Amino acid sequence: MPSTCVKAPVSQIPSHFPHFLHPRTIIKPAVFIHNLFKLKGIDRFCTNCAKHRIIMPRSIPEMIRGNFKCDDIAKCILGLKTIDIDAYKVLVIKGPMTAESLGEILTRERSTAYRSLQNLMTSGLVHRETKTITEGGYYYEYKALEPAKLKEMVEGNIDDWYNKMKKIAANIDKEIMK
Known part of the structure; x- marks a missing residue:
């Protein structure tokens, strides 16, 4: 980690810092631009959590010079995580499936796959359909x-x-000047 980063306790994270970038914060992201702060290679502000270290840029020109990839942009703009994008890709390639099947393909627990599906449904990228089991009951297909x-x-x-x-x-x- 470059020496210009400042480690800060969660209590000192700015109020505009997106909640999904650090698991212990409860702040909701206000606008799309704040989501861009999680992109790699821009060296300004880090949380104190080594596992979830995040770097904030100082300016839009710094973001423009960053190393953007399609996944980064989609995650950023839609507020998704890497696992969510991976789940979306699997659903596009393999077609509709249950959370359990998705979890097996992603080699994750069903509950993790379900959380990703919830995030994808919230963002509007996935919808679920109720399927009836002939012997009784139902299941969801995404x-x-x-x-x-x-x-x-x-x-x-x-x-x-x-x-x-x-505007x-x-x-x-x-x-x-106000």
Whole structure:
């Protein structure tokens, strides 16, 4: 870890720090830009948890110079984790399946697969269907949205964020002096 990082206890993490970046914080992410802080290679602020060390950039130009990948952008913009993206990819490739089947493919517990599916449903990338068992009972089968829809969602979120930032920037000369 570069020496310019500052280790800070959880109590000193800024209020705008996204909750999903550190398991002990309860702050919800406010806007898309905050999600970008988890990208690798930008050397400014670290939590004190070595397992979940996160680095925050100082500026948008630093983020632009970062090493972005498609998975990073999708995770960032939609507030997902690596396991969630992996689960989405499996559902796209293999088709609809249960949480148990997904867990086996991902070599994770069913409960872990279920949490990822919940995250994917919340973000709108997955929906579930109730299937009836002929002998009685039911189970859930999860189906992923097409990657083209994921692309539309990501682009839409970027556009929304951009428009919001443009509105704020339009009055920055007046607002900053208040």
